[in-house]
Amino acid sequence: MKIIHTADWQLGKPYGRFPQEVRSALSEARLDAIDRIASAARDTGAGQVLVAGDVFDNVEPGNRVVVQAMSRMGHAPVTWWLMPGNHDHLRAGGLWSRVRGLAPPNVRVIDRSEPMELDEGAWLLPAPLEHRRTREDPTALMVGMATPPGALRIGLAHGSITDFGASGESPNQIPPDRARTAGLDYLALGDWHGFLAVGDRTAYSGTPEIDRFGREDAGACIEAIVRTTDSPVLTRRSTGRYRWLERRWDFVEADDLAAAIEALRGEGALADVLLALKLSGTVSLANRVGITASLEEQLSLAVRHLEVDAAGLIARPTAEELAEIDVQGALAGAAAVLRERAGAGGPDGEMAAAALERLYVEALRFDRGAAQ
Template sequence: MKMIHTADWQLGKPFARFPSDVRSALTEARLDAIDRIAGVAAGTGSNHVVVAGDVFDNVDPGDRIVGQAVSRMERAAVTWWLMPGNHDHSRAGGLWSRVRRLAPANVRIVDTPEPVEMEEGAWLLPAPLEHRKTVLDPTAAMVDMATPPGSLRIGLAHGSITEFGATGESSNIIPPDRARSAGLDYLALGDWHGFLAVGNRTAYSGTPETDRFGRDEPGACVAVDARAGDAPVFERVETGRFRWLSRRWELATVEDLERELGALRDEERLSDVLLSLRLGGVASLAQRVDIMSIVESHVAHELRHLDLDAEGFIAKPTVEDVARIDVQGALAAASTMLQELADGGGANSHVASAALERLYVEAMRYDAEAAG
């Protein structure tokens, strides 16, 4: 049987720290991932999509999110198997009762730990979560789940393989040999947001749309070809739109910046990139001002979002830099003092450098206005 394994959609995630336009784009991208997963299913000849928990980001994602999710799944020519995870755990009369009332025939909710026949000869063994955290192994019941002899046994669970968490701190722990002990042909896992194979019969699909910095790879699902008694064949298939990239650039000149930008543009379409950027290096005052102007006035607008940390990018004013600050009297004395403090490397050198840069920018602006 061919199927698609996915998890951790977390539909309705708020992305509260981002501006409203970025929040809206990220929210829609997570819904659009449903359509992309359906496309992967069609392209691989898969009739089933199993979702290993955290379909929704919380137990009350809102009517629009639920309605959008159901309507998008309804128009796909596959059967969707949805299981509660820790973010959208099952509770009487809660979220999953609402989803069940709206669900069309091709959307199946598996919120009880009982085997269910997916198609002739193939059974799904789910381990839905009833609580956000539990110290119990949610897959333990799979060992005793009976299926007809020779059946294909597909496990579906949400939790952490033992090695992931620190002793005494992890919850929803799943032993790494559960596929073997429960006689599973494939164990589809959710909770870890990146793709990870655990042996030859178990895998985390990762999220279909990346949602945090620290994972440069795009979101994905897993295409699985499972055969009773044999090791399955499975591969990661990219589905994500947005890339969450982390970079550190060491700069001294505008040319350094253009080189780094060129490499990034060759790699990705910047309008689909959220970039966590740390700048480092030492530049002249003039070069630093030009670089920061380009980053803040152009690069930030070309990207979907920019998280910028320029604290490690230091300005070392040259004689020419200070000479361009054409001021007299008290300001001239102040610029000289600030340069000495900046060059001294003491506790206040960063503050002095920032102040001298501000003075430089204002002097340049004044000269430009006067010339105009």
């Protein structure tokens, strides 16, 4: 049987630390991912889409998010199986009651831990979460779930593999051998936002739309061919739009910036990039000012979002630059002290270098204004 395994949609995620324009774009991309998952199902011939928890980011995602999600799924020629995770856990009369009331015929809400027939000869063994955190293994009931002889047994759960970097106190823990002990042909998991295979019959699909720095692979789902006679065949299908990139650019000359931006363009459309950038190196004051200005005035407008950490880009003013700072009296003395402290390095040196750069910029700005 061929299925699409996905998880951690987290529809309605607020992205609170970003500007409103970026928040709106990222939130809409998560809804758009539903359409791309539907396309993956259509292209691969999979008639069932299993969502292993965290369909929504919280238990109150807002009416628009719920209606949009149901509308998009309703237009896709597949059956969607939606299971609550820790972010959108079951509550009496809560989110999932509303979802069930709005769901089109091809959307199935999984709110009970009991076998459900996916298709002829294939059964789903789900473990919906009733609480955000539980010390109990959510998959324990799968061991006793009876299915017809010879039927495919596909588990669906949301949680952390016990020895997958988790301590004994972590919630929603799942033993790494659950597929074997429950006689599962495949265990489809959610919670980890990157793709991860655990043994030969268990996998995390990852999120269809990446939502944080540190994971540079595009969002994806899994096309799984599940078989009773052998391990499932898993293929990742890209569904993500935005890439969250972390880069460190080291500078010797100002021209290094153009080369770095050109290399970034070669990785794909800049409009679909969120970039966390760290700058390093030692350059002249003029070059440092030019580099930071170019990032603010050009690159920040080309990418979806730009974060710059320029603490490692050290400015060392040349004699010519200091001569351009047309200051006298106390300011001239301050410039000399700042230059000396900047050359000494350390935390005070970094602060002095930043102050010297600001003095340089403001002095040049004053000179230009006086000349006009």
